[in-house]
Amino acid sequence: MSDSLDTTLSKVKRGPNRASYDKTTALEIIDASLMCHIGQTKEGQVFVTPTCHWREGDYFYWHAHSKARNVKGPTDTPEKVCINVSLLDGLVMARSAMHHSVNYRSVTLFGVPELIDDKEEKVRQFKIFLDKVSPGRWEQLRPVNDNEIKATGLVRIKIEEASVKMRAEPPVDDPEDYNWPVWAGVIPMDRTWGEYQQDPKQPTAHTLPIPPTAF
Template sequence: MSDVMDKTERTRLRRMHERGHFDRETVNGILDAMPLCHVGYILDGRPAVTPTLQWREGNHVYWHSSSASRAGRLSAGMDVCLTVSMLDGMVMARSAMHHSVNFRSVMIYGKATKIDDPEIKLTKFRNMIEAYFPGRWDLLRPVSAQETKATMVLSLPIEEASAKVRTGGPKDDEEDYALPIWAGVVPISFSVGAPISDPLNLPGVETPDHATNFRIG
């Protein structure tokens, strides 16, 4: 498998080609850093976008949804577009039209595959929890058959994909650098706070390391 994905008509950048990345290391790094994604699709002739959580296993990305939701009507083979975005900074220039943002994003196109086998679904549930909180699955109450039935899991191969990244400061018109206007970057980062225990926790139940050590970004 190549470390660099082929550009397609859907993934090639029309503008700002220097921001495009087609290597798996960049794409996978962004997917692994941000669990929240948006899945776009056409259902009943209407476009829709669903926010959900995603996790990566090798060269596939997975996400889940309620089987009773609109997104639950997605079927195997349906074309989807999955995106993940991270905001890293507000870029303030000397001209209003040169203001920008520093960001990292991934866009993946392909046909969704719905996982119907209950045992495979259960494995995917485990992989999802372990992707976010390593070591937590074995501590949890087992998933019931009804929960498995009520939750849909879909996957998408990471084949037709691209990343787009902007870093650095503002890029002004040459003559604007002589203007007495402050320009620069306001960095933005995700902050993970200390875990807040459920007041209904039983006495003596301690906060696990996978909650204390959770990180994102």
């Protein structure tokens, strides 16, 4: 049995039948998605910032310009941020407007960001991130330099307080509506990579990278 991420804070209030606290499921959703939304406050005002994320073990990482709001180091009053990762999987078309829904996978995480300042660890993490996007590419690139490492802020939270919400099923209509004469079912959303667009400034043709998974 997998670990539970259930806490008072991560307890799902609405639609608990679609919720779980299963760590394995949470990690799968985190790995399957490239972008998350980070919520935090500044002088009492909420800000939500979309950003790319990755994971190593029990830690959830993100990076940004070292001066950015969402990678600032610890302050006098460390804040527990809230991060949501969600994947839209399809439209659920029911017989009544109110039973329309979406199929989705979503994880909500809470934690106090921990700044990673060690140079070697930062580079190691950046490679893990790039390996998620395009395995094998890191080794082909112009190596990172000190200025780039310094200019990039890196933070993480431990994945220990979180909830999962998912829906992956046909519409659930009121029993008396199943004969209503309208098409009902699921329209899946597919995410795929389109045709690669080589940089017009590329002087010569190069081997294409290994195609990454579509997040």
